[in-house]
Amino acid sequence: MRRCIAGIFALASLAAPCALAQTAPQWTPPDSATKQLALGIFRQLIEINTTDSVGSVTAASKAMQQRFLDAGFPASDIYLGGPNDRKENLVVRYRGTGAHPPILFIGHLDVVEARREDWTTDPFQFVEKDGFFYGRGTQDMKDCDAILVTTFLRLHKEGFHPDRDLILALTADEEGGKSNGVDWLLKNHPDLVHAAFAFNPDGGGVDLQNGKAITADVDASEKLYADYQLIVTNPGGHSSLPVPDNAIYHLADGLQRLQNYHFPFELNAITRAYFEKLSTMEQGQNDADMHAMLATPPDQAAIERLSANPEWNSVMHTTCVATRLLAGHANNALPQMAQANVNCRILPGHSREEVRQELIRVIADPKITVNYVDNEGEIHPSAPDAKALPPVALQPAVMQPLEKLVAVYWPGTPVVPDMAAGASDSVYTNAAGIPSYNWSAIELETNDVRAHGKDERLPEASFWKGVQFWYDYLRMITSG
Ligand SMILES: [Zn+2]
Numbered sequence: 001m002r003r004c005i006a007g008i009f010a011l012a013s014l015a016a017p018c019a020l021a022q023t024a025p026q027w028t029p030p031d032s033a034t035k036q037l038a039l040g041i042f043r044q045l046i047e048i049n050t051t052d053s054v055g056s057v058t059a060a061s062k063a064m065q066q067r068f069l070d071a072g073f074p075a076s077d078i079y080l081g082g083p084n085d086r087k088e089n090l091v092v093r094y095r096g097t098g099a100h101p102p103i104l105f106i107g108h109l110d111v112v113e114a115r116r117e118d119w120t121t122d123p124f125q126f127v128e129k130d131g132f133f134y135g136r137g138t139q140d141m142k143d144c145d146a147i148l149v150t151t152f153l154r155l156h157k158e159g160f161h162p163d164r165d166l167i168l169a170l171t172a173d174e175e176g177g178k179s180n181g182v183d184w185l186l187k188n189h190p191d192l193v194h195a196a197f198a199f200n201p202d203g204g205g206v207d208l209q210n211g212k213a214i215t216a217d218v219d220a221s222e223k224l225y226a227d228y229q230l231i232v233t234n235p236g237g238h239s240s241l242p243v244p245d246n247a248i249y250h251l252a253d254g255l256q257r258l259q260n261y262h263f264p265f266e267l268n269a270i271t272r273a274y275f276e277k278l279s280t281m282e283q284g285q286n287d288a289d290m291h292a293m294l295a296t297p298p299d300q301a302a303i304e305r306l307s308a309n310p311e312w313n314s315v316m317h318t319t320c321v322a323t324r325l326l327a328g329h330a331n332n333a334l335p336q337m338a339q340a341n342v343n344c345r346i347l348p349g350h351s352r353e354e355v356r357q358e359l360i361r362v363i364a365d366p367k368i369t370v371n372y373v374d375n376e377g378e379i380h381p382s383a384p385d386a387k388a389l390p391p392v393a394l395q396p397a398v399m400q401p402l403e404k405l406v407a408v409y410w411p412g413t414p415v416v417p418d419m420a421a422g423a424s425d426s427v428y429t430n431a432a433g434i435p436s437y438n439w440s441a442i443e444l445e446t447n448d449v450r451a452h453g454k455d456e457r458l459p460e461a462s463f464w465k466g467v468q469f470w471y472d473y474l475r476m477i478t479s480g
Helices: 032-047 057-070 142-157 181-188 247-259 269-281 284-294 300-306 310-316 352-363 396-409 426-431 460-477
Strands: 078-081 089-094 103-108 127-129 132-134 166-171 197-200 205-209 212-222 224-233 319-327 337-346 369-373 415-420 436-438 443-445 457-459
Touching (some): 032 057, 032 460, 057 078, 057 142, 057 166, 089 181, 103 142, 103 181, 142 166, 166 181, 212 269, 212 426, 247 337, 247 352, 269 284, 269 415, 284 300, 352 369, 426 436, 443 460, 457 460
Parallel strands (some): 103 197, 212 415
Antiparallel strands (some): 078 089, 127 132, 205 212, 212 436, 319 337
């Protein structure tokens, strides 16, 4: 890929010719007062348990509400509410001139469960160690919640007057639970969150390899999330008299057929653009394979080699994987029941029911019933027919300033439109007609993604860069 470095400025837009990005500010770390503010918010959020099992999103919402009130935001511009007292969402409106329609920023406050015994440190203690911040939510996504709150407070303190309203919605139950906050706000208080477009930092960001930035991904498309229950029932009996018709064996054999199956290779406008840009960064076999895969017809051997990379595989295919298993009722009894959860991430253009039918075909055992499990955990004999939404258009008002700033923060790194393998709350905003861009400004080593995992952590440097990026970016896009 071509690079043009001129002093600190480097415009890496692959579409535009090399030029000085004269309007872009220089990247400098935040001042110490901002660092202190951001760190305090980050620590506070991490140390408020917001898991679905025992935590409270409301506690986190209220803590942030207090910060906005203390900073002088009018109470009438702050809304706190939700379907029950543990799942209250916070919506803050930062008033602008009204020259343009508002921009919405969404961030989920809830986190995935974390067990103390699995972790090296207490997941609900904010630990600074060896250049990292540790704690549940440091990657997903209390880092960006803290950054957005910090940015709003910082701009407000400086008396910055944006050319439109900025709306921040901090919400419940993205990771699980029955009270998704974005969905709830759109249904119950659409006026509070109505906007021309939205940013969701729950995805996108800068991929690092050995400290070097490879790509700056903006997710403009998402896969559709779906869970399926595979269940086998059987009369059972005494384990001293086994018979071939065994619920566990049926299920295990079916899962093995699923393991060996790959959903068809398929690209859309965004994922094709993704591989086209990526191929300019890759060399040797990967480069050749990407070209062979993008050719018509695509090369099957190249697809197979590239699919060995889990990230690329997820962009090229619908994926389904067994994630939970439950069977039997006693050590000395033949199992009367065996069940598995299969989690699928479905490419745009396909529906959950279509995938359920495909699972039935692949598993190929009438003894195994394939049910659909909805967001509330309810089991259904069939799945919804709605297809995953098409990709969002890449608006110049969003993309051009972003490319300029990325060139300053990560010189020479291409901004790559991407499709998220995981689903995010953007599924709700997109469906409500608010085009949503998943972009975090967080840089992370590709082999150190610990979201949902143990010892979740964020490099301190990544956090400070994110804090400063969002400040610069918000000023840029709302300065008229
Ligand atoms: Zn998340």
